[in-house]
Amino acid sequence: MTTIMTDVLVIGAGLAGERTAVEAAAHGNQVIILSLVPPRRSHSVAAQGGMQAALGNMARSAGDSPDVHFEDTVKGADWGCEQDVARLFVNLAPVAIRQMAHWGVPWSRVVPGPKRLPSGEIVEESAEKEGLIAARNFGGTKKWRACFCSDGTGHSLLYTMDNVALQLGVQVHDRTEALALIHDGSRCYGAIVRDLRNGELRTYLARATVIATGGYGRIYGQSTNAVINDGTGMALALETGVVPLGNMEAVQFHPTGVVPGDILVTEGCRGDGGYLLDKDEHRFMPDYEPEKKELASRDVVSRRMIHHVRQGHGVESAYGPHLWLDIRHLGQEHIETYLRDVADICRDFLGIDPVHQPIPVRPTQHYSMGGVRTDIGGRAYGLAGLYAAGEAACWDLHGFNRLGGNSVAETVVMGMVVGRSVAQDLVGSDFSFPDAPVRSAKAQVEQRLPALTTYGLEYVWALRQQMSAILMEKVGVFRNGRELVTAVEELQELQERAERLGLRSTGRGPNPELSAALRLPGMIRLAITIAYGALQRTESRGSHYREDYPARDDALWLRRTLATWPAEADLPRLSYEPVKITELPPGERGYGETREAAKKEGARG
C-alpha cells in the first residue's frame, strides 16, 4: 500500500473543505484534499439561493447588523445552538463574503432607484449604496440578508474557492474515498483511502485531519442532496468509538423538492413572492401562519404542508401526493432573470413551464444539522489532530433548524476558523507516526474486502432502499415514540443483515457495487443514531417534531445529544451536554408554532 505524508489532510472538497485548505495553506502548510469527485462537482455547487451576511445594503435590510443576524440564527435554531459560535459566525460572515468578492465572486450588486416587489410595493434602493453587494429575502429572517450571484451562488463560490486553492498549490486527489481514520484512541494520524479510479488502497499520514464531507442526505430516500452525500465522513468519526456526533436527530426538510426527482427549487421562489397551493389551488399557508405565510421557517412550512396533505388536500399523483408551488404571478421577466435555474429545472426535468403552470412539490430531506461535534475552533471532541467543518460538523451554529443561507455562510466562515486552528496547532507540534494504529486501520479495511467478494447473500441496494424507507416513513417531519421504537428495531435488523453483504459483481477495479457495500454499514449506523436520538428526545424543538411531545421543553432538553458508538455495541451510547446560552435566553421563535403547540399541551411556551 502506498503511503503519502502531508501536514494537513482535508477529507472533502466542497466549500468547507476548500476554505479550510486555503487557510491552512496560506499559513504555510502542505495540504492535500481528498474528494469522491472533482472538487467543482461537490454538492456545494448546487446551492442556488444565497449566503447570509449582515451587510445592510438594501432598502429592506436597513438597520441590519450582526446582532439582528444573531437573533434570527438563535431563534431559527430554536435555542439549540451554541451562542458563542453564533456570535463568532455573524461577526465574521461580512468579512468572509467580502473576501470572496476580493477573490473573484461576482456577487449581484445594488442597483439604485425604485424597484417593484412582487407584492406590488415599491422600494427605493439608495444611490449611496450603488455597486455594493445586494441581498434578497429568505425564509426566517427579519431583514433581506441573503447575498447571491444571480441563480448560482454555490457555483460561483465553489469555483472561486477552487481557483484560490489552485493558486496556493493545494493538491486535490479527486476520485478518492476515505474508508477509515487512523488513530490510537487519543490522536488522529490520517486515513486509509480507496482510489476510485482503480480500486487501490492508499495510506495518508497527516499531522492534522479535517472531516469536511458534507451531509448524509442520501440515507433518506427522498433528499435534495447530491447522490454522493452518503455521510461517510460522519460514519468514519462514529467508527472510531471515541468521537461523538452531535444532535443527529436534528434533520431539516425542505418544503419544495420537485416531484418526482426531489430536485430542490430554491427558497428564493417563496422569498420573491411565490405561493403554496393545494389541490383546489387554494393558498393555504396564510390560514396557518397569517403573518409569515410562505416565509415561515422551513420546518414550520414543511410540517404545515404534510399536515395539509394529511387533511386530504394534497394533489394525487403516480409518485404520491404533493402540493403546488406557484410562481406564475411573478411574471416571465422576473422568472427568467432571477429564477432562471428554477425555470430550467421545471422545463427540463418535469416538462412543465413555471411561467404558465404551477410546480409539483413536497417536503424532502435537505440538511443535516448534526455531525461531528467540535469546539468553537473546529476541533473534534475525542481525538487530537482531528477537525471537522461544514455540513459534516456540529459546530453547532444551527441547533435544531438551520436558516436558509446560513450554511453556505457557515462553510466559508468555519473553513476560515478551522484552517486557523489547524495552523495554530501545527506550529511547533512534533510527533512521529506510530506503527500500530496504521496497521490496525489497514487491517480494518482490508479484512472487509475478501468477505464481500467471497460470501454473503444480502444485496447492497436492497438493504439501502429499506433503510431509506424506514427513515422517510418513521423518522421524518412528524415523529412519535411508537414509530421511532419500530424504526430503531428495523434498522438494527438491517445492520445485522449488512454483516452478510455479498457482491453480485466481481468487485474489480473502481467497482460501484463494492463502493456502496463498503459504505452501507456506516450509513446504517448513522440511521440508527438519528432514530435513537430522536426517540430519546421527548420534546419538540425546531425540525425535530414529536407528535407525542409537541412542546419544547427547556427544563429537560436545553441540551445537545452526543452519540458515540463503542466497538461491538449494537446501539450508540448517548450522553448530553448543556447548550451554551451567552446572550439570548430561550423565548418564543415568533413563527406561530410554539404558541400553538403550547396551547395544545397546556404547557408554557
Next chain:
Amino acid sequence: MANRTLTFSVFRFNPYDPDFGPRMQEYIVEETPRMTLFTALTLIREEMDPSLQFDFVCRSAVCGSCAMLVNGHPRLACRTRTDELPAKIVLHPLPFFRLIGDLSVDTGSWFAEMAHRVESWVHTTETFDPDAEEARMSNDQALSVYELERCIECGCCVAACATAQMRDDFLGATGLLRIARFWIDPRDQRTDADFYDVVGTDAGVFGCVGLLACHDYCPKNLPLMEQLAYLRRRVMFASLRSAVGKKERQPEEQEATR
C-alpha cells in the same frame, strides 16, 4: 400516453477486469412518466447490473458530471428525458477524455490542467482588508462576469470539437471562455499582453476552425460563438498594441473598470 419498452445499448469496459473486454451490452427497461437517463441508469445498476459505472452527482444539471454520448450526441444524461428519445437508446462514454470505465470518464483531471494553464484566478496585487467595505462594482458588470462563469465543466464542448480531436493541447471553448471571464473582470490586473500569451496561439483562439459544434452542444447555452469572436478581436487588438510597444491597458478601459 402508453409507456414504451426501452432498449439501452451501453458501452462496457472495465480496464481493471481482464475478463471484461470492450463491448456493447443491452438492457430492457419499462419506461415510466418523466423518466430521465439518471433514473433509468440508476435502475439498471440497482436492479440488473451492479457493476455498471457512470457518474451522477447533482442529478440536476449543475455539477457537470454526467455528460455522455446519447445516440451519438454529447449531452448531460441527468437532464435527458427518455420521452425525448427513440425506444432504442445507445450510450457511449464522452470521447476525448481518459476512460475510467463504462460510461465514466476523467473530465476532472483535464479541467484541473486547463485551470492551471490559464491561471484561472484573479491576479491582483491588492491585499484583502477585512475591515474595509467591499470594492464597488456595477451590477451589469457582475452579471457579465457571472454569465461567463456559468460553465459547469461537463466537457461536451471539447468532446464535440474537431480541433480537440486533432490537438490535445487545445484549450477548447471552455478554456477560452475561462480566459474571457477573467479578461473582463475588473479585479484581474493581468494586461492584454498577459492574456495574449495564453490565448494567442494555436492551442488557444487560433486553433478554433469555426465549426462551432461547441456552441450547439453546450447544455448551458453559453454564448460560446460570441465569446470566441470577441476573444479573436481582443487578441488582434492586443497583438497590434504589443507590436507598437503599448502593453498596458488603455486609459479608457481602465476607466470602464471602475
